[in-house]
Amino acid sequence: MDYLHPRLDDAAIARMSSLALAHVGDAVYEVLVRTQLACGGTQTAKDLHSRTITLVRAGAQARAAARILPLLSEQEQAVFRRGRNTKPKSVPKSASSAEYAYATALEALFGWLYLGQQYDRINALFDVIAADF
Numbered sequence: 001m002d003y004l005h006p007r008l009d010d011a012a013i014a015r016m017s018s019l020a021l022a023h024v025g026d027a028v029y030e031v032l033v034r035t036q037l038a039c040g041g042t043q044t045a046k047d048l049h050s051r052t053i054t055l056v057r058a059g060a061q062a063r064a065a066a067r068i069l070p071l072l073s074e075q076e077q078a079v080f081r082r083g084r085n086t087k088p089k090s091v092p093k094s095a096s097s098a099e100y101a102y103a104t105a106l107e108a109l110f111g112w113l114y115l116g117q118q119y120d121r122i123n124a125l126f127d128v129i130a131a132d133f
Contacts, residue, residue, distance in 0.1 A: 025111030083108025
C-alpha cells in the first residue's frame with residue numbers, strides 16, 4: 001500500500017467515522033502548517049515549534065474553518081457538518097466546546113479530502129487559511 005497516497009473508493013471513505021477522518025486530517029493539517037512555516041522563512045526550531053503549536057490549536061483551527069466555510073461545496077459542507085456534530089469524549093482546557101467542534105470538523109474535512117486524493121482542493125483551501133498566518 002502507498003501510505004502517502006492511499007487509494008480508497010468513495011464507499012470506503014464514507015464508512016469511516018468522523019473521528020477517523022479527523023485523525024487523518026489532523027496530521028494532514030499539521031504537515032501543511034509545518035511545511036508553510038518551514039518554507040516561509042521561519043528558521044529556528046524553537047520558532048517553528050511555537051508557531052506550529054499556535055496554528056494547530058483548536059481555537060486557530062476554528063478560525064481557519066470559519067474562513068473557508070463559505071467556500072465549501074455541498075458535499076464538503078456535509079463532511080464538515082458530520083465532523084462538527086461528532087461528540088468527543090473530552091475537550092482540551094484551552095478550547096471551548098464550539099471551537100473544538102469546528103476544529104474537529106476542519107480536520108475531518110482535510111482527512112476526507114486527503115483520502116479522496118483531492119490534493120488540489122486541499123491546497124486551494126489551505127491557501128485561504130495560510131493567507132492569515
